[in-house]
Amino acid sequence: MQDLAIADAAPDFDLVGDGGGRIALSELKGKPVVLYFYPKDNTPGCTKEAIAFSELIEEFGNLGVTIVGVSPDSAKKHDNFIAKHNLAVRLGADTETHTAEAYGVWVEKSMYGKKYMGVERSTFLIDKDGKIAQIWRKVKVPGHAEAVLEAARAL
Numbered sequence: 001m002q003d004l005a006i007a008d009a010a011p012d013f014d015l016v017g018d019g020g021g022r023i024a025l026s027e028l029k030g031k032p033v034v035l036y037f038y039p040k041d042n043t044p045g046c047t048k049e050a051i052a053f054s055e056l057i058e059e060f061g062n063l064g065v066t067i068v069g070v071s072p073d074s075a076k077k078h079d080n081f082i083a084k085h086n087l088a089v090r091l092g093a094d095t096e097t098h099t100a101e102a103y104g105v106w107v108e109k110s111m112y113g114k115k116y117m118g119v120e121r122s123t124f125l126i127d128k129d130g131k132i133a134q135i136w137r138k139v140k141v142p143g144h145a146e147a148v149l150e151a152a153r154a155l
Helices: 044-055 057-062 075-085 098-102 144-153
Strands: 014-017 022-024 033-037 066-071 090-093 106-111 114-119 122-126 132-136
Touching: 014 075, 033 044, 033 144, 044 057, 044 066, 044 075, 044 144, 057 066, 057 144, 075 090, 122 144, 132 144
Parallel strands: 033 066, 066 090
Antiparallel strands: 014 022, 014 090, 033 122, 106 114, 122 132
């Protein structure tokens, strides 16, 4: 696990995507990417976040920005999540958590006194050259997608 900083090269990833196929950062080079990590499909915060990004998909698209959500859920779960909530974002299945580890978002968490490993809700804005332009850690969902869109406009 590394501590990534602004201007660092974004670690490449190659994940099974929703609807089959793969999502790889190397194939998105030349375009800005919003890479957001979330803990689990169909949980309240994660659903709100995915819907918020989906509602702004056209505005991100007008800027040439690709949005990719990543969680440890399987591609099949992602497909169900997309269908259930009519999501417009791409979702990558990081079932082995290698991508979350590479971005430093696979962390020890604690709930009701129990410690466990999980995804820290985080977003990385990656510029067209594959460099990290902005990082949001411990994301609070309300207003987050709009804040990311503002940052994307500034690229």
